[in-house]
Amino acid sequence: MAKQIVLGSKVDGAWYDAHATFYGDMSGGETMQGACGYGDLFKQGYGLETAALSTALFNDGLACGSCYEIKCVNDPQWCIPNTGTIKITATNFCPPNYSKPDGNWCNPPQKHFDLSMAMFTKLAQYKAGIIPVKYRRIACVKKGGIKFEIKGNPYWTLVLLYNVGGAGDVSNVKIKGSNTHWIQMSRNWGQNWQTGITVTGQSLSFQVTTSDGKLQEFVNVVPSNWQFGQNFEAKTNF
Template sequence: MDLSLKYSCIFICMIMLLPAFSYSQTLKSKAAFYATADGMGTPTGACGYGTYGKDVNNGEVCTASRRIFRNGAGCGACYQVRCKNSALCSEEGTKVVVTDSADGQETDFILSFKAYAKLAKHPSLAPRLCGKGVVDIEYRRVSCRYGGNLMVKIHEHSKYSEYLAIVVLNQGGTTDIHAVEVYEEESQQWIAMRRAYGAVWDLASPPCGDLKVRFLTSTSVETKWVQSDKAVIPAQWSAGLTVETDIQLT
């Protein structure tokens, strides 16, 4: 059996054994917040997003517990979060993007200050809500709708042509990415990349030439490979380069 096909089967079988997380499923937990100088996210999150992790979704981002982060598969996932204090909190709450991972005391979410403040019914109530520190919440997974296609950024630690690392951006709110492969024209084979951490995937001694990329994705209803129909990573790639694919995940 072709090795690429063999590993694809293994990945798919493993994913099918995971419990499905429906976007309509509402769960209960607790949330806190973290402070930055501007109230936005942090560029040093465990997903490896860099400044994207600070600014994405207008800075309304979160640090997720290990069970939601899922070793990086949860990076880029979107959640609608609302707190249960009816005197202080709105019915709608806030939509956040997972950019980091940490386990707080009984919390599944640690929101950026900007996101946490949006839980309040009115901006004037935000200081009182923040004074609580930790609040009871309900949350559910929702679509992000980034407004753009899946993007691949060459990580700054990459070294042409010895070591290639990429960061996957605009991943999609209800779609997880479990594997990434690049296509080598010479051998006509897909080569598996390794999840280095978070949304960062790497490969030592990458093949030469333009590289097509495909992603093993899963939602609550299906698991499949998705592939860009155009060359994603150019032959003469360099660290910091960002390339948009023709793939859009929701």
């Protein structure tokens, strides 16, 4: 059961300037890992509609799960005419390379998206290599509900949150066992959240807040017989 408390929300619809490149090939083999901790992006439903963000956009991992609309602009040689836009989810980090201060597009303060080749070639010819784009934040539209993947050990619980709709990027998580009070979780990395308080053998509930201030409570979404490595899904109103 999900209950929604609206603390205020706003998706910024303004368009901003950035650049985009691509990685890998059309198979998307590089989507198996990433700085957001999602793991296999195909298995978890993100597929190739993803991007690695530069430092200026990644925000130390706080942007993981946020969604963007991107269009190729001001490059008639390479932009595909009348192609429209693509929509992607932030799932990785494009690291800066300070040994090339003038040649690495992911160096601060530049705003940059490193796309899968499949998404890049929806906007421009792959020979372009890099293109000027405009982007804007949009609400994430996901199939199914929010998912919780539980990892760790009896003394330390790590929960990966993914497939989050609405703002997409989770800013705060609390967990409650059937025998505990609400416990504040801390961000381990990306969208992995942790607690050192023992919750094994208990049914679990979560309070999840996204960056737009929306909070949802998911009561007893994980049964008491859960095991590490399992995934659980809850319906949302994000």
